[in-house]
Amino acid sequence: DAGVIQSPRHEVTEMGQEVTLRCKLISGHNSLFWYRQTMMRGLELLIYFNNNVPIDDSGMPEDRFSAKMPNASFSTLKIQPSEPRDSAVYFCARGRGLHTQYFGPGTRLTVL
Amino acid sequence: ELKVEQNPLFLSMQEGKNYTIYCNYSTTSDRLYWYRQDPGKSLESLFVLLSNGAVKQEGRLMASLDTKARLSTLHITAAVHDLSATYFCAVDPQSTNFGNEKLTFGTGTRLTIIP
Numbered sequence: 001d002a003g004v005i006q007s008p009r010h011e012v013t014e015m016g017q018e019v020t021l022r023c024k025l026i027s028g029h030n031s032l033f034w035y036r037q038t039m040m041r042g043l044e045l046l047i048y049f050n051n052n053v054p055i056d057d058s059g060m061p062e063d064r065f066s067a068k069m070p071n072a073s074f075s076t077l078k079i080q081p082s083e084p085r086d087s088a089v090y091f092c093a094r095g096r097g098l099h100t101q102y103f104g105p106g107t108r109l110t111v112l
Numbered sequence: 113e114l115k116v117e118q119n120p121l122f123l124s125m126q127e128g129k130n131y132t133i134y135c136n137y138s139t140t141s142d143r144l145y146w147y148r149q150d151p152g153k154s155l156e157s158l159f160v161l162l163s164n165g166a167v168k169q170e171g172r173l174m175a176s177l178d179t180k181a182r183l184s185t186l187h188i189t190a191a192v193h194d195l196s197a198t199y200f201c202a203v204d205p206q207s208t209n210f211g212n213e214k215l216t217f218g219t220g221t222r223l224t225i226i227p
Binding site for chain 2: 002042043045048056091093099100101102103104105106
């Protein structure tokens with residue numbers, strides 16, 4: 001168990017709709033990461049937080065994407081408005097120092 | 113820009129055989145991670161390599177790191193069907209003091225073990 005809960009597990013929406021992905025951390029951590037995985041681009045880091053503060057958001061594709069971490073155990077990734085090219089699996093992961101990152105089960109997003 | 117390349121991208125091998133997956137990266141780093149992903153599943157951590165010459169083994173898998181050559185290998189011994197999965201390496205370029213903050217993942221190697 002990676003100690004990471006993501007919801008929803010599957011999301012199907014129509015182009016132009018707002019999508020919010022959620023990540024909850026069960027155990028203590030230092031950092032939280034959002035990744036996107038597609039066949040074409042592989043696994044990409046979108047943004048990461050350390051002690052609830054966004055450290056690097058250079059991977060966020062464009063202004064339609066935003067992420068927040070209001071407390072030490074919860075984060076959201078929002079896409080507004082969504083587009084078909086946003087279809088992917090979105091993973092949340094937690095990390096601590098030099099140890100490995102632990103990935104959640106992912107949210108499979110389909111934008112029609 | 114850090115580049116992480118794996119080869120081969122696809123590997124089909126018979127049970128009982130040995131093989132090696134290679135991970136090359138383009139910048140100085142002594143932190144490298146290996147992950148496994150089953151189809152439709154999340155990523156599972158396999159190995160953490162934190163220094164030049166580091167070697168880790170778990171069952172039929174062994175990972176090593178040569179920071180001077182910027183190369184890590186994942187060696188599979190006497191493959192069994194359960195090892196069929198996609199394997200990723202990931203590099204931490206040590207851009208921060210925190211460590212493990214901005215991993216760049218390789219393209220993945222899809223391994224299929226044939227009975």
